[in-house]
Amino acid sequence: MVAKKLIQLLLSISILLSGILFNDQIAFASNNIQDSKFIMHGAVKYAKNCAVCHGKIAQGTPNWHEPDANGNYPPPPLDGSGHTWHHSKKVLTMVIKKGGKPMGGVMPAFENKLSDKDISSIIAWFQSHWPEKILKTWQGNYPKK
Numbered sequence: 661m662v663a664k665k666l667i668q669l670l671l672s673i674s675i676l677l678s679g680i681l682f683n684d685q686i687a688f689a690s691n692n693i694q695d696s697k698f699i700m701h702g703a704v705k706y707a708k709n710c711a712v713c714h715g716k717i718a719q720g721t722p723n724w725h726e727p728d729a730n731g732n733y734p735p736p737p738l739d740g741s742g743h744t745w746h747h748s749k750k751v752l753t754m755v756i757k758k759g760g761k762p763m764g765g766v767m768p769a770f771e772n773k774l775s776d777k778d779i780s781s782i783i784a785w786f787q788s789h790w791p792e793k794i795l796k797t798w799q800g801n802y803p804k805k
């Protein structure tokens with residue numbers, strides 16, 4: 661009995677902690693966003709491959725809508741404050757795989773560096789930073805994608 665109680669307590673603490681760590685958005689998310697292990701995988705891959713440009717917490721560059729001296733746009737935020745949520749998961753996956761070149765951008769392609777699982781978990785990670793309202797709108801716009 662005591663052991664069972666203890667396990668329950670530990671479980672609720674870890675659920676509480678993951679809620680705090682992931683901005684409390686997990687419950688509202690789609691796909692694999694509820695899966696904190698999967699999100700952790702995405703967090704690690706994001707930190708290694710994307711944070712250098714898009715920022716540690718996906719906040720992007722402050723003046724991301726203004727092109728630089730070469731006419732290139734700086735890395736946008738992926739945290740829901742930009743327009744990442746205007747795209748389906750299919751489109752986001754394609755941007756990450758192919759990079760910005762097909763659209764005349766400068767982001768490198770990741771199709772030879774990251775697996776489909778890596779990419780999907782990175783998307784789940786940055787979606788865990790989206791405000792609840794944005795996430796819900798996105799889910800409504802792109803059901804099951």
Ligand code: HEC
Nearest residue numbers: 709710713733734735736743744756760765766767770782
């Ligand atoms: C060298 C800098 C750089 C790196 C590294 C990088 N990006 Fe980007 N990313 C950009 C830039 C700049 C853009 C804007 C389009 C362009 O110029 O290609 C962009 C655009 C995007 C977009 C489209 C956003 C939108 O709102 O439409 C997504 C999604 C994205 N990046 C995800 C990622 C992910 C995930 C990674 C890591 C796997 C990553 N990027 C790594 C620079 C980078």
